[in-house]
Amino acid sequence: MLGFAGGGLTNLVGIAILVVYLCGTLLLSDRRLGLVIVLIGSLLAAGMPVIHMTGAGVGVKRSAGAFFFVWTLYALGVTGIFGVILSVRALRSKRVDRG
Numbered sequence: 001m002l003g004f005a006g007g008g009l010t011n012l013v014g015i016a017i018l019v020v021y022l023c024g025t026l027l028l029s030d031r032r033l034g035l036v037i038v039l040i041g042s043l044l045a046a047g048m049p050v051i052h053m054t055g056a057g058v059g060v061k062r063s064a065g066a067f068f069f070v071w072t073l074y075a076l077g078v079t080g081i082f083g084v085i086l087s088v089r090a091l092r093s094k095r096v097d098r099g
Contacts (some may be wrong), residue, residue, distance in 0.1 A: 025037075039042075048077065
């Protein structure tokens with residue numbers, strides 16, 4: 001109706017990506033692999049505002065949910081950058097501890 005993607009089995013790809021990110025965050029947080037998963041996921045999250053707002057951009061007057069969508073992208077970008085900072089710090093401290 002508003003140009004959103006329809007339902008279907010293709011949504012399972014996004015769910016699988018989020019499950020891997022969640023496992024890296026919660027189950028593997030004390031290992032280097034978990035920190036690398038968090039780093040990659042955070043980089044992708046930080047890139048979402050850039051991906052979604054290039055080209056035509058998002059105008060608040062275009063649909064009723066555009067304002068909420070823009071602020072959600074801002075929150076996703078901020079938490080993504082913060083996740084990058086935290087995972088890089090943790091990876092650097094792991095390297096110092098082993099050295």
